[in-house]
Amino acid sequence: MKKQRLVIRTVILLVLGAAVAYTLYANFTKDQVQKVAVGEKAPDFVLTDLEGNKHRLSDYEGQGVFLNFWGTWCKPCEKEMPYMNNQYKEFKDQGVQVLAVNVGETDLAVNKFSDRYNLSFPIVIDKDGPVQSAYGINPLPATFLIDKDGKVVKYITGEMNEATIKDYMEQIKP
Amino acid sequence: MNEVKCECGHVNPHGTVLCESCGKVLEEKEKEKKLLDMRYEGSARRSQTYNKTMIDKIWNFFSSVKVGVWLIVITLIASALGTILPQEMYIPPVMPAAEYYEDQYGWIGKVYYDLGFHNLYSSWWYLILIASIGISLVICSLDRVIPLYRALKKQRVSRHESYLQRQRVFGVSKIVETDQAFTMAKEKLKEKKYNIREENGNLLAEKGRFSRWGPYVNHVGLIIFLIGGMLRFVPGMYVDKILWIREGETKVIPETNGEYYLKNEKFILEVYDKEKDNEVFDEAIDKAGMVAKNYQSNVTLYKKSGDAVAGEEANLEKVKDFEIRVNEPLKFENFALYQVDYKLNELNKMSFALTNKKTGEEYGDLTVDLNDPQDAYDLGNGYKAEIVSFFPDFEFDENGEPVTKSRIPNNPAFVFKMFTPDNPDGEISFVAIRQTIEPFGDNEYKMAFKGVDTKNVSALTVRKDLTLWIIALGGAIFMIGVAQGSYWNHRRIWLRRVDGEVWVAGHTNKNWHGLKREIDAALDGTSIEMPEDQLQKQSEKKG
Numbered sequence: 001m002k003k004q005r006l007v008i009r010t011v012i013l014l015v016l017g018a019a020v021a022y023t024l025y026a027n028f029t030k031d032q033v034q035k036v037a038v039g040e041k042a043p044d045f046v047l048t049d050l051e052g053n054k055h056r057l058s059d060y061e062g063q064g065v066f067l068n069f070w071g072t073w074c075k076p077c078e079k080e081m082p083y084m085n086n087q088y089k090e091f092k093d094q095g096v097q098v099l100a101v102n103v104g105e106t107d108l109a110v111n112k113f114s115d116r117y118n119l120s121f122p123i124v125i126d127k128d129g130p131v132q133s134a135y136g137i138n139p140l141p142a143t144f145l146i147d148k149d150g151k152v153v154k155y156i157t158g159e160m161n162e163a164t165i166k167d168y169m170e171q172i173k174p
Numbered sequence: 175m176n177e178v179k180c181e182c183g184h185v186n187p188h189g190t191v192l193c194e195s196c197g198k199v200l201e202e203k204e205k206e207k208k209l210l211d212m213r214y215e216g217s218a219r220r221s222q223t224y225n226k227t228m229i230d231k232i233w234n235f236f237s238s239v240k241v242g243v244w245l246i247v248i249t250l251i252a253s254a255l256g257t258i259l260p261q262e263m264y265i266p267p268v269m270p271a272a273e274y275y276e277d278q279y280g281w282i283g284k285v286y287y288d289l290g291f292h293n294l295y296s297s298w299w300y301l302i303l304i305a306s307i308g309i310s311l312v313i314c315s316l317d318r319v320i321p322l323y324r325a326l327k328k329q330r331v332s333r334h335e336s337y338l339q340r341q342r343v344f345g346v347s348k349i350v351e352t353d354q355a356f357t358m359a360k361e362k363l364k365e366k367k368y369n370i371r372e373e374n375g376n377l378l379a380e381k382g383r384f385s386r387w388g389p390y391v392n393h394v395g396l397i398i399f400l401i402g403g404m405l406r407f408v409p410g411m412y413v414d415k416i417l418w419i420r421e422g423e424t425k426v427i428p429e430t431n432g433e434y435y436l437k438n439e440k441f442i443l444e445v446y447d448k449e450k451d452n453e454v455f456d457e458a459i460d461k462a463g464m465v466a467k468n469y470q471s472n473v474t475l476y477k478k479s480g481d482a483v484a485g486e487e488a489n490l491e492k493v494k495d496f497e498i499r500v501n502e503p504l505k506f507e508n509f510a511l512y513q514v515d516y517k518l519n520e521l522n523k524m525s526f527a528l529t530n531k532k533t534g535e536e537y538g539d540l541t542v543d544l545n546d547p548q549d550a551y552d553l554g555n556g557y558k559a560e561i562v563s564f565f566p567d568f569e570f571d572e573n574g575e576p577v578t579k580s581r582i583p584n585n586p587a588f589v590f591k592m593f594t595p596d597n598p599d600g601e602i603s604f605v606a607i608r609q610t611i612e613p614f615g616d617n618e619y620k621m622a623f624k625g626v627d628t629k630n631v632s633a634l635t636v637r638k639d640l641t642l643w644i645i646a647l648g649g650a651i652f653m654i655g656v657a658q659g660s661y662w663n664h665r666r667i668w669l670r671r672v673d674g675e676v677w678v679a680g681h682t683n684k685n686w687h688g689l690k691r692e693i694d695a696a697l698d699g700t701s702i703e704m705p706e707d708q709l710q711k712q713s714e715k716k717g
Contacts, residue, residue, distance in 0.1 A: 006227060006229060006230075009229050009230065009233050010229050012312070012313070012316070013229060013232060013233065016308070016309045016312060019305075019401075019404060020301075020302070020305040020308075020309070022404075022407075023301060023305065023404045023407055024298060024301055024302070024305075026407035026408065027296055027298075027301060027407055028298070043483075043484060044483040044484070045483050045484040045485040045486070046483055046484075046485045046486040047485040056483070058483075071581060072578065072581075073567070073577070073578045073579060073580050073581060103581070104581065105566075105581045106544075106545060106546055106547055106564065106566075106581075107546065108546075108547040108548065108549060108561060108564050109547075109564055109566070109578075109581075111549070112562075112563055112564065124485075126485060128423075128424060128425050128426060128435075129425060129426060130426045130432050130484040130485055130488075131484045131485045133426050133428055133432060133484070134432060134484040
C-alpha cells in the first residue's frame with residue numbers, strides 16, 4: 001500500500017517533470033533549432049554560378065564541401081571571402097570544394113564583388129531563396145561543413161579567420 | 175499504516191476526520207466544534223497525512239491549495255510586470271534592445287532590461303511558474319477528488335448522531351405517526367427529483383452529486399489547455415513566420431518544405447474617399463486625413479510537382495488565385511497566409527538619360543531594373559553607359575567608402591562609366607538620389623535622372639497551428655466544469671429515527687436557501703418540524 005503510493009507518486013511526478021523539462025528545453029533551443037542538423041545528410045540543391053554552370057551538391061559526393069552563405073552587404077562575409085579564396089586554392093586539389101551561396105542579390109552586385117576580390121571558387125545565387133529556406137539560414141555568414149558522404153559535420157555562424165577556415169577544410173578533407 | 179476503525183465497523187484511511195460510512199466524528203479536535211467542516215466530506219486528504227520520503231515532500235508541497243493560490247498570485251503579478259513596457263518583440267528594430275530601453279524609458283528601462291523583463295513571457299522562471307501551476311492543479315485535484323469520491327460512495331443512510339447534530343440545518347421532532355410522515359416526505363422528495371435510499375427505517379435523499387465533480391472537470395480542461403500550449407514547442411505543430419513578397423515576385427513559402435510557392439500579383443491599399451463613400455465617413459476622414467479601407471494582396475498559390483531539388487527550376491502547378499485581405503487569409507493544407515504589413519512604392523526601376531551637360535542634349539535613355547541591373551547599356555552611335563558599382567541601399571561607411579546596408583533598393587546609388595565618341599575612355603560619375611559626384615574632375619556628360627518605377631511589397635504572416643483544437647477542447651471542458659459546479663448543487667437530506675424522535679439534517683455545497691425551501695416543502699403536511707439553520711441561529715444570538 002505504502003510502496004504502491006510511492007510508486008504512483010513518483011511516476012506522476014516524473015511524467016510532469018519530463019513535460020516541464022521538455023517545454024523548457026524546447027523554448028530555449030527554439031531559436032537555435034537547425035533545419036539541417038549535424039550528422040544529417042545535407043539537403044541537395046542545384047544552383048547556377050556566375051559563368052552559367054550548374055552546381056548540384058550531390059555531384060560533389062566523394063569530396064568535402066565548404067558551403068558558405070553570404071551577402072555583399074554583410075561585413076563579416078566580406079572579410080572572410082579572401083581567406084576562403086586562399087584556402088580554396090590550397091585545398092581544391094585535396095578534394096575540398098567551396099560553394100559560396102549568395103542570398104539572392106542581383107547578378108551585377110555579385111559579379112562586381114567577385115571581381116573585386118578575384119574570387120576563384122564558384123559563386124551561386126539563390127534567387128528566390130529555396131536553398132536558404134531548406135537550410136534554415138538566418139544570420140549571415142553561415143557555413144556548413146559537409147563531408148565526402150554528404151553529411152553535415154559542422155554548422156558555423158559568424159565570422160571565421162583564416163586559421164579556422166584552414167582547420168575546417170582539414171576536417172572535411174576526404 | 176494506522177487505519178481507523180469506526181464503531182460502525184467501517185475501516186477508514188489514516189487521517190479521516192469523519193467516518194466515510196456513518197459520518198461519526200473521528201478526530202478529537204473536530205468534536206469540540208458545534209458545526210462540522212464539511213469540506214471534502216471530512217475525508218483523509220492524503221497529502222496531509224504522510225510525509226516520509228522526498229517524493230512525499232514534493233507531492234505535499236504541490237498538493238497545498240495555499241501554495242497553488244500563491245503560485246497564481248505570483249504569476250499574475252509577473253504577467254502584469256511584463257505589460258509595463260513593451261516586450262522585445264514589439265520594439266522597433268532601430269537600435270539594440272539593450273540601448274533602446276534605456277534610451278526610451280531612462281533608468282527604469284535599464285532596470286527593466288537588466289532584469290530580463292523585456293522577454294518575460296518566455297523566460298525560464300515564468301515558464302516554471304506556469305508549469306508549477308499545472309503540476310499543482312494535477313496534484314491538488316488528485317489528492318482531493320479520490321478521497322471525496324470514496325467518501326461519497328461509501329456513505330450510508332443512517333448517519334451517526336454526532337454527524338447529524340453538527341450539520342448546519344438540523345432539527346429534532348417528537349412525533350407519533352412516524353411511518354406516515356416518512357412516506358409523505360419521501361413522495362414529496364421524489365417529486366423534487368431526489369434519489370432516495372432507505373436503511374433500517376432511516377432515509378437519505380440526495381441529488382446533484384455530480385456537481386461536486388465540477389471543479390475537477392474544470393481542472394482537467396485547464397490541464398488539456400496547458401498541454402495544448404506546450405505542444406506549440408513541438409516542431410511542426412506551430413508556425414508563425416513573416417513573408418515579405420514584392421509585386422511580381424514568386425517565393426517559396428517558408429516551413430512548407432519547399433512544397434508551396436506564392437506569387438504576389440498585386441498589392442492594393444484602398445482608402446476611404448469622400449466623393450465615393452458614404453458621407454458618414456466624412457468626419458473621420460477630415461479628422462484623420464486618410465483612413466484605410468482595405469489592405470489586399472492578389473496572389474497565386476503554386477505547388478511544386480515532381481522531385482525537383484532546392485534551387486532547381488521547379489515545376490510549379492497553379493493551385494489557385496486568391497485575394498488575401500485582413501481577416502480573409504489564404505488557406506491551404508494546415509497553413510493560412512494573413513495580410514499583416516506592406517510597404518508602398520519600393521523603388522523598382524530607375525531611368526536615366528545620358529546628357530551633355532553644356533548643351534543639354536540627350537543621347538538615349540536607359541532604364542535600370544534595380545532587382546536585375548545589367549553590366550552595361552548600349553545606347554547606340556558610340557554612346558554607352560557601364561555600371562561599375564551598384565549599391566542598392568547606399569550609405570557612406572566610417573571610412574567614407576560607399577557601401578550598401580542591405581540588398582533592398584531603398585536608396586540606390588550607381589557608379590556609371592559613360593562612354594561617348596568624345597570620351598572613348600569613359601567618364602566616371604557617382605549617381606545617387608539627388609546627388610551626383612564626379613570623382614575625377616569635371617565631366618562633359620552626366621546621367622540625368624528621368625524617373626522611377628515603383629512596386630509595392632506585401633508582408634504576409636505564414637501561420638500553422640495544429641494545437642488550436644486541443645486548446646479549444648480544453649476550453650470547452652473547462653466551461654463544462656464551471657457550469658457543472660455552478661448551476662447544480664449537491665443536496666442531501668437525512669431523516670433518522672432516534673428513540674421515538676425524528677432527526678432531520680440537511681447539507682448542500684451552496685445555496686442553503688434553496689435547500690431549506692425544499693426541506694420545507696417536503697415536510698409540509700407532515701408533523702415533522704422544519705429544522706433550524708444553526709449558523710443563522712448562532713449569528714442571531716450573537717447579534
